[in-house]
Amino acid sequence: MxxxxxxxxxxxxxxxxxxxxxxxxxxxxxxxxxxxxxxxxxxxxxxxxxxxxxxxxxxxxxxxxxxxxxxxxxxxxxxxxxxxxxxxxxxxxxxxxxxxxxxxxxxxxxxxxxxxxxxxxxxxxxxxxxxxxxxxxxxxxxxxxxxxxxxxxxxxxxxxxxxxxxxxxxxxxxxxxxxxxxxxxxxxxxxxLSKFPNQRYADSHEAIAELLRVQVTALDSLKKKLGTPLGRGTKGVPQPFQAEAWRSKASLSSLQASLASAQTVWAGVDNKGLRGLLPKEQKPLADKIDAAYAESNRQLAALKPPLGDLLASEEGRQQLNAFYDSLNVVHRLHEGELAKALGIQLGFNANDGD
The missing domain is CATH 1.20.1420.20 (M75 peptidase, HXXE motif)
Known part of the structure; x- marks a missing residue:
């Protein structure tokens, strides 16, 4: 076995x-x-x-x-x-x-x-x-x-x-x-992902580029999983039954698990993540992304689940929108400044057209 x-x-x-x-x-x-x-x-x-x-x-x-x-x-x-x-x-x-x-x-x-x-x-x-x-x-x-x-x-x-x-x-x-x-x-x-070249990647840069693309798509998906029930695509009308795992009231805990996992790709183990590839002169960018993750985690920790209860009140929706905005900052930093700093053309996003 x-x-x-x-x-x-x-x-x-x-x-x-x-x-x-x-x-x-x-x-x-x-x-x-x-x-x-x-x-x-x-x-x-x-x-x-x-x-x-x-x-x-x-x-x-x-x-x-x-x-x-x-x-x-x-x-x-x-x-x-x-x-x-x-x-x-x-x-x-x-x-x-x-x-x-x-x-x-x-x-x-x-x-x-x-x-x-x-x-x-x-x-x-x-x-x-x-x-x-x-x-x-x-x-x-x-x-x-x-x-x-x-x-x-x-x-x-x-x-x-x-x-x-x-x-x-x-x-x-x-x-x-x-x-x-x-x-x-x-x-x-x-x-x-470990030895190059191979049948999938001509060199290690191609592998890093795909890892970043997957990361950017995942962060975009996190926004969708919050934005859809929040009604960001339906003129602000909440759609609680569009949340991931809404029946089990696990929507926010699932978002938390996904965000933590995405952050691990950025930070790595023993600093062997995407962050570690940034040269010293890019420390301000690394600090900015660290701060963006910290803010998203702070916003998420402040939410009192379940998601459906938060969607039902004006105050709850404001908190969720603030969390969404913090996720958007993390997403945009990866998609824009980090991709540029690593010399990566992102191109197609798996979520495009959703």
Whole structure:
């Protein structure tokens, strides 16, 4: 059985050892891959393995609803941490939507879950993998455990939804293990971000450029995940049901996990992040980005969740708008001054056209 934790230290050492010290961008790329991204993917796999165990345990009556919900929230947090690190296989082939379907503007999750449990009452993980992405992931799992119209304390309702719950747990576990395995393969992302040239990157500068592009897209996504329910695209009319993980009231904690993860790419471990690539004369820019992250974290810490309650009051909306503005500063600094300082042309943003 593949055990990522046992391999993590040796893989990190191998990745860092593959870089010539004369190439700081190669060292930084390898460090971010092995010290930031890979451990986050490993935590995600662990959380999804627990989710699969949890669904089965709950549906067999061996654990309670509170425990099942806590395990979901753990998996949701692990996924939120991963969202700023979508580089490689997870960014391809619509896989992110297989993990979480957002935004759900027309309640497709609720409607398609109901259709599926009626059409395939004993669905398996294999059959689920051939179904719509809307019902394969955390959004559908959350709907079953948290939606106000579903009473999982009722034996009949529990029997109706449990096969799908178990199938989603297995599906997410298999998907996560497959992604991590491809990361660790001989020519996988860990290797490609660590030794140059390779089939993906002609040199280390290309790798750093993609890491920054992913970072900029992630920060833009954070703004969307706050701005959409805040009504910034609907003339200020709040859209609470457009928030990520609104049923479980995990919207703000998910934002917090994603922001912390994005900041780790910037700061790195042992200063081997994007920040460390800035020369001494760019210290004012590094300080400015540090201060922008600190302000965003301060604004977020001041918010009293859940998000829905904040959206319901004028004062709460003002606080959320201030937090949004702080995120925008972080995003613009990465997109503009940091990209320029690192000599990177960003070009296409994965969120363009959304």
């Amino acid at each position: 593949f055990r990522p934790k046992l391999l993590l230290t040796s893989l990190a050492a191998l990745a860092l050892g593959a870089c010539a010290p004369s190439d700081p961008q190669a060292v930084t790329s390898a460090a971010i891959a092995s010290q930031v991204i890979l451990p986050t993917y490993s935590r995600w796999v662990d959380a999804d393995r627990q989710l699969a165990i949890s669904a089965l345990s709950y549906c067999q009556g061996k654990s309670d609803l509170e425990t099942a919900r806590a395990d979901f929230l753990h998996a949701q947090k692990a996924w939120a941490e991963l969202q700023p690190l979508l580089i490689g296989p997870l960014a391809e082939g619509n896989r992110a939507w297989q993990i979480q379907f957002w935004p759900d503007k027309k309640n497709l999750v609720g409607r398609q879950v109901e259709q599926l449990v009626t059409a395939q009452p004993q669905i398996s993980a294999d059959a689920l993998s051939k179904s719509s992405v809307v019902v394969q992931g955390l959004s559908a799992y959350e709907y079953i455990l948290f939606d106000a119209d579903i009473d999982m304390a009722n034996a009949e309702q529990k029997a109706r939804y449990c096969p799908l719950l178990v199938a989603i747990g297995e599906r997410q576990k298999a998907l996560a293990e497959d992604i991590l395995s491809s990361w660790n393969s001989n020519d996988g992302m860990l290797a490609q």
